[in-house]
Amino acid sequence: MRLATYNIEWFAYLFDSQDRLLLDAAPSGHHGTDRYTQGRAIAHVLRRIDADAVMIIEAPNTGKTQRSARALEHFAAEAGLRTCEAVSGFANDTRQEISLLYDPAVLSAVHDPQAAPDAPRFDGVLPMDLDVDAQADAVRFSKPPLELAVTTRGGTALRMIGAHLKSKAPHGARTPAAATARSIANRRKQLAQAIWLHRRVAAHVAAGDHVVVMGDLNDGPGLDEYEKLFGRSSVEIVMGDLLNDPHGLALSGAQRDPLPSTSRFYNPETKRYFCALLDYVMISHSLMQYQPHWRIWHPFEDAECRDDATLHRALLDASDHFPVTLDLQLD
Template identity: 50%
Template sequence: MRLATYNVEWFNNLFNDAGDLLDDEQWSGRWNVTRRDQIAALGAVFAALDADAVMVIEAPDTSRRRSTQRALEKFAKRFDLRTNRVLTGFVNDTQQEIALMYDPHKMDAVHSPFAAPQAPQFDGSFSVDLDHDGRPEPVRWSKPPLEVILTPQGAKPICLIGVHAKSKAPHGAGDAAHMLRINIENRRKQLAQCLWLRARVDQLLQQGQPVVVLGDFNDGPGLDEFEALFGRSGVEVVLGEVGAVPLYDPHARQALSGRIAAQPATARFEHDGAFLSVLLDYIMVSPDVAARGPQWTIWHPFDTPACYANEALRNALLLASDHFPVTLDLPVPLASGDSGPT
């Protein structure tokens, strides 16, 4: 079974209110990329992934007039994708939803929100005292994670949590002091969200559930200087701190091995005339899932030889989004208790 996570920049801009693709020469929202070119590139990338399920980050909007499900199902039909069924959870007002596209012939998927005192439902609020002033502050998700029970045909269910954590970019800063305040506040919110997410992961692990957490964390070990202020990154919190059952992601482990080591990257941004590559997208798995021997791949147009060697795919990855997909190829135990790939 192949799982994927993919943050698609400005996906919402490619559809009208009826969910039809705007296949024209107007600008897409991506710099110097038309809607027609981005649509074609995305079709090529999704087809090449050939995943059984894709957690789409920044999926098209759901609102009074628009539907994430309608838009993505029309997108899947246009490119004859197997992942032609769409699941969403709690919607938000950012025009960037989280959605699971999946192959209904291979699996079933249901939204499975859960609430408990230590980990409220993700459309609620979570109180945490990050500045140690004795006054816990309520935190909310602007994009509530999508909790899914995924049941492959003839196999055991897996708990998926699709994540788009708080961006730490200082949008709206007027001067250096204002930028500093926004940076610290955004880091605080991002870390609080990750503490909330980890509390939910702990509940699932205590129940003996196999867990996969995947998506865009807008964070990584050593990614910015504000990490030192709080002692750790949000990614490290979700992976599991001392005494917790650890989650595993090989790219996160590589990033944690040292700043001077070669670093994997899942996103590429232009800044001050140069391209910056960063690790933002992860697929973290519980120990029982890791024991099955899964294989992770970042579909990077330059760093992954198979992507670089395929010129059409390489160009499509660059046009489609500023993030690149991450896939997990996972042998799935059969429901009988015997194990074997499906």
């Protein structure tokens, strides 16, 4: 079985108000790429990674007339993908949903939100003191994680959680002081979301469930100067001692040089590209018996992706993030 997580930059821009696919010369949400080029590139990448299920981060919008799962199924039909069914969870107002696109011949998946005594459902509110003033703040997810009950063709049950944690970037700040304050506040909120997610994982592990957490955690080693201020990254908090991901181990001291990366961004001020490790597929210890193999489909760091000119171009045209896949010897 192959599972994947893929943050597809502003996938919503490729659909009209009725979830019909737009493939034309108009700009997409991916910088410098039109909708036709991005749409074709996404289809090519999804066919090549050939996953049984893909957690789509920044999935198409759900709104008054739109449905993320319906849009993804339209896209799958147009692209000829075997992952032809989709499921979404709690909608949000960012136009960036979290949805699973999967092959119904290999597994079934249903939205199955749950709660623990110390962690409510992901569409709820978690009271937590974020600024050490002895007053509980109301922590919410701007993009509530997608919690799924998954059953494989062979009858194995999985608890799968797709997540897109809050960005630490100080969007909207107009002065250096405001940027500093917003960055620190955003990191506090992100770490609170990570604690919430870890508590949900802990409840599933305690119940004896196989757990898979996948998505964009918007965190990784050395991404900003505030990392040392808080001691731990959100990646380390989510993983704790319950989950496994070799790329996440880059944060624990067992670092590789150079570090892996799952995304590539352009900085207009320096006129340079920079890479970051943001996307993860984490699994519970119970799944380690199934010979897991992780792969980042990076157009410059993965030899096959670099040497295959069509795939290389498609990865760059599709998104500013790259897919991460996990292979398990599991039916």
